[in-house]
Amino acid sequence: MADLIIPVVVSLGAVYLSLILYNRSRPLSIPRIGPKPGFLGNTSQGYFQSHSVELVEDGYAKHKDGLYSLWTTDMDRVIVSPKFMKDFMSLPRSTVRLTASIRHAGPYTGMDIAEDGDLQFVVCAGQLTQNIGRLAQPVFDEISFALQQKLASVLDVNGSFALPIFPLMIQLVTSATARVFVGSELCRNPEWLSTATGYTMDVAKVTTDLNQHYRFLHPIIAPLLASSKQIKGRFALARKLLLPLIEARRGSSGKDHPDMMQWMIDSAKGDDGSTDKLVRRMLFLNMAAIHTTAEATTLALMELCAQPATVRMLREEMQEALKDDDEISLATLNKLKKTDSFIKESHRLNGLGLMTFNRHLVKPVHLSNGVTLPSGTYISMSHYPIHRDPEFYPDPLKFDPLRYYNLRQKEGAADRYQFSSISSTEPAWGVGKFACPGRFWASAQIKLILMVLLTKFNIGFPDGQTEKPARKPAGEKLQTDFSQKMVLTKTWN
Numbered sequence: 001m002a003d004l005i006i007p008v009v010v011s012l013g014a015v016y017l018s019l020i021l022y023n024r025s026r027p028l029s030i031p032r033i034g035p036k037p038g039f040l041g042n043t044s045q046g047y048f049q050s051h052s053v054e055l056v057e058d059g060y061a062k063h064k065d066g067l068y069s070l071w072t073t074d075m076d077r078v079i080v081s082p083k084f085m086k087d088f089m090s091l092p093r094s095t096v097r098l099t100a101s102i103r104h105a106g107p108y109t110g111m112d113i114a115e116d117g118d119l120q121f122v123v124c125a126g127q128l129t130q131n132i133g134r135l136a137q138p139v140f141d142e143i144s145f146a147l148q149q150k151l152a153s154v155l156d157v158n159g160s161f162a163l164p165i166f167p168l169m170i171q172l173v174t175s176a177t178a179r180v181f182v183g184s185e186l187c188r189n190p191e192w193l194s195t196a197t198g199y200t201m202d203v204a205k206v207t208t209d210l211n212q213h214y215r216f217l218h219p220i221i222a223p224l225l226a227s228s229k230q231i232k233g234r235f236a237l238a239r240k241l242l243l244p245l246i247e248a249r250r251g252s253s254g255k256d257h258p259d260m261m262q263w264m265i266d267s268a269k270g271d272d273g274s275t276d277k278l279v280r281r282m283l284f285l286n287m288a289a290i291h292t293t294a295e296a297t298t299l300a301l302m303e304l305c306a307q308p309a310t311v312r313m314l315r316e317e318m319q320e321a322l323k324d325d326d327e328i329s330l331a332t333l334n335k336l337k338k339t340d341s342f343i344k345e346s347h348r349l350n351g352l353g354l355m356t357f358n359r360h361l362v363k364p365v366h367l368s369n370g371v372t373l374p375s376g377t378y379i380s381m382s383h384y385p386i387h388r389d390p391e392f393y394p395d396p397l398k399f400d401p402l403r404y405y406n407l408r409q410k411e412g413a414a415d416r417y418q419f420s421s422i423s424s425t426e427p428a429w430g431v432g433k434f435a436c437p438g439r440f441w442a443s444a445q446i447k448l449i450l451m452v453l454l455t456k457f458n459i460g461f462p463d464g465q466t467e468k469p470a471r472k473p474a475g476e477k478l479q480t481d482f483s484q485k486m487v488l489t490k491t492w493n
């Protein structure tokens with residue numbers, strides 16, 4: 001093995017350098033923001049890592065309706081304006097591919113399953129979204145159960161519990177997600193719950209470990225990483241836990257078992273229905289669903305802890321919505337228009353990162369401004385500056401919980417401006433037919449969590465704190481303070 005390392009590194013290096021030189025021989029004639037790619041590529045020590053926000057703001061100020069190149073941590077990208085979305089919309093997924101392989105170290109983390117077919121998209125956009133009403137009450141109950149369990153395990157001070165928000169949200173969202181993804185059989189199984197969240201952390205760890213090194217070294221380094229060994233163990237455990245469920249669901253139907261495993265089995269074509277692929281896709285779906293929803297809810301709760309008047313307003317709306325409904329249904333959730341507006345405003349100003357619509361072009365794409373993006377180009381759209389543009393959002397840095405609620409009062413706009421809506425000025429979920437297919441469920445789930453918390457507790461920051469913690473850029477992410485605590489005080493006996 002050791003005597004193979006040098007020739008393998010040399011060959012990979014040679015291929016890598018030839019690719020760099022080949023790409024340089026046909027430079028794109030579009031402007032660049034920030035430094036040019038280094039000869040060997042980039043690592044997480046690079047300029048972009050700590051200057052990402054100022055770079056995308058500069059890019060937007062200069063090329064709001066155009067294109068520019070940006071050297072990010074993991075790749076050189078072309079940042080596209082939403083104006084070009086119509087040029088991409090008509091193209092198949094096989095031309096405009098997802099980038100999980102490269103952005104999340106796909107071959108070493110299993111994330112490349114996302115680029116192997118679109119089953120995850122089909123089941124989220126289809127059966128999951130159609131079953132929101134049916135799942136709302138069971139998931140509300142599961143969230144309440146998980147919260148009770150958590151509170152029973154910590155000490156209160158005069159009926160108040162001080163808990164770090166993000167870990168609590170991970171726990172609640174994982175329980176809610178497990179109820180929907182793997183049904184009542186596994187949703188309280190501690191091994192499954194820790195597998196569902198642990199996988200995301202494993203993916204992040206492998207990706208972070210690899211990003212410290214130039215890409216051409218990844219095939220050599222990946223097998224030696226402790227994090228790679230850990231992720232293999234995680235797959236083996238996931239397979240062992242899911243196998244009995246897969247076997248049971250193969251002879252069942254979505255009518256009896258409205259859950260993700262059943263929907264995947266019902267919709268899978270060809271070898272997408274194999275046990276290995278079902279396990280890998282289930283883990284990918286957990287990765288797509290849990291940390292995103294938990295972080296968005298955490299950020300919304302930090303806003304609420306800083307805004308007691310908004311807490312009161314949303315609680316009133318929830319109590320009113322629940323008053324006449326024996327069970328929580330889609331209609332109950334649809335009554336929460338102020339809550340929806342508040343969550344959307346939080347997501348506008350507290351987006352999870354800077355980029356969306358991250359894609360790899362595997363064929364040349366001709367844009368309406370005459371530019372042809374060559375095969376091999378990585379593209380992204382930066383939602384961060386769009387969400388702060390005064391042309392679209394008057395007084396953009398002001399947090400107005402009713403911003404979207406008020407817009408919906410206008411004639412003909414009742415169904416627009418919802419948290420799950422997408423448009424060129426609301427690109428947090430991605431845009432057009434490629435946008436997050438789990439967004440309707442994510443929206444319902446965040447409302448269910450806020451309902452459990454606000455109708456049963458008073459919430460606030462620990463004594464003396466009035467402001468939410470600031471977030472720092474770390475490449476294309478914005479770091480949230482995962483240690484921030486929230487004080488929950490029971491308002492019922």
Ligand code: HEM
Nearest residue numbers: 120121288289292293296357358429430434435436438442
């Ligand atoms: C607040 C929570 C969430 C946020 C902010 C979020 C955001 C996103 C974004 C930005 C994308 C990429 C879209 C693009 O590149 O065009 C995406 C993709 C995806 N999301 Fe979400 N998401 C959330 C929750 C969920 C949930 C709860 C699920 C499933 C239950 C889900 C399932 C997916 C899937 C399967 C994809 C990949 C779609 C594909 O194959 O093209 N997401 N999400």
